Amino acid sequence: MTWLYLSLGSALSFASLTLLSRVVSVKSKNPRALSIVFNLIAFLMALMIFFITGANKNFSLPTKFEPYLYLSIACLFYGLYERIRFYVAQVLEASLVSIINNISLAVAFFTAAFIYSEVMTINKIGGFLLILTALFLVSVNKVSKINRRGILLAILANVFLGIGWALDKKGVIFFSPETYNVLVWFFPLFVLYFPYLKFSDIKKEIKISSWKIALLSLFNVIGYFIQLKAQALADATRVIPIVQTSTLLTVIFGIFILKEKDNLFKKIFAGIIAIGGVFLLR
Template identity: 30%
Template sequence: MWLLFVFIFIIFAIAFNQFFKVAIKSTKKDGALTVLMQSLAGICALILMPFFKFKLPTDYKIYLFLGLACIFYAISDRMNTTVRRGVEASTYSIIKQLSTVFMIIAGLLFFKEPFVWKKIIGAILIIFSNIFVFYEKGKQKLNKYVLLGILSCLVFSIALFLDVNISDNFNLAFYVALTLLVPALLLTIFGRIKFTDIKNELQHGNKKVIFITSFSWAITLIAGLRAYQLGKVTLVAPLRSLTVIGNVIVGYFFLNEKDNLLKKVIAAIMIVISVFLIKG
């Protein structure tokens, strides 16, 4: 069963990444679009609640850590929308893998995990794959979007660090809804995003693309977590990383992302190998 959820994750993760790139092209305010799709994705997750056993934790510490994690998820989601505007969808999927590197560092520093050479080599491979894609002799490729993407990965890793293993204590769909709707609320309040701005994004944007992106977002999160719950991390994680190769291939045909194609393919393969080393 876990393999089915991995397959669902890969399909919808690729769809989410590709359609998000299409949606961002017609937006006027990145923050409003982020809140709109977070909210729609959260509603989609709530609709799927009956398919999972309903349970809630009684330990208040879990809610505290979830609340803190949602703050960082909100910041990361907002950054990601801007990053997606400035880089190709296939490139974004490669940058996103840096979160794994930050989690390895967190594991060594805070979880006191043992120093394992395979993990270090895997992390170095991920870093090298990004350098390989962005470095071009005589040109400065690290533009503001790439730097913001790296910062977003760091913020996202902090959220994961706070959020580790919390999902097991909740109805899975409800948990996913919380990690979408709470950040949407935080962004609306602290980002001073008006309801009229959100409404305008829906009215003047590509509605079909917005709904497909939001639905794919919800399914991606649910399927990804469910795969980890049912399967072994050492098997699930490497297969999940196939989304990188998938995004490079689909981006070539769907979004006409042909720049540095060979570099992206090689980088994607390096990332898959690195995940096998890290999780193996």
């Protein structure tokens, strides 16, 4: 049952991450600069976990080319995701973002089916359609002030994230969870920084966000790390659906904590549909 507790802990961490991302992003002057600060702190935290857990004592790297190919592709897509994640959090409510985030799981499943030759079942197709239905519900509203560009970028961000997730399965096979955790926080920094960003913009984001950005990084690092640990103990098809219950947690917390009460029942209904789709994808 350890995998279950780890998965639930990961869900709570990701729900907290989405909520706080909204709070921090709204005040940001440069979301990409904010993401660089966030990822740099996350990398340092992942490095601390690496040494605290004693992973450095048994440290080793693969000798074949294949692991580094998968790692490079995963880091590229994680970097692309990080470039736009805080812009999305800035223009869309946390409760909406959490529902749209479920598309990353559908992308991960279909990408994994292609990479690992996994069987595509009726349940998985049905789950994907339910997630699209939830996405449609939160995207279409005649009187809504929803940022359409934000919706499109949120979908794109989750496509990038889903591909990265699909490649994580290879990562924990070739690398230890602790080592892989460090690498996927470090290398996307190069994608984030390219081609150039003023250091003054980065300093401004540190000043604006202060301790909140460190807490934000902590939620993401812990949530992602214990998800990797859970996947090392149980199948990803058991772990990820539990982790994705963060959607419903975020919708509920967003309503009560951030007062995101527009289209209240539609959000709750869409959240439940999305969770149903996630469980069909198992």
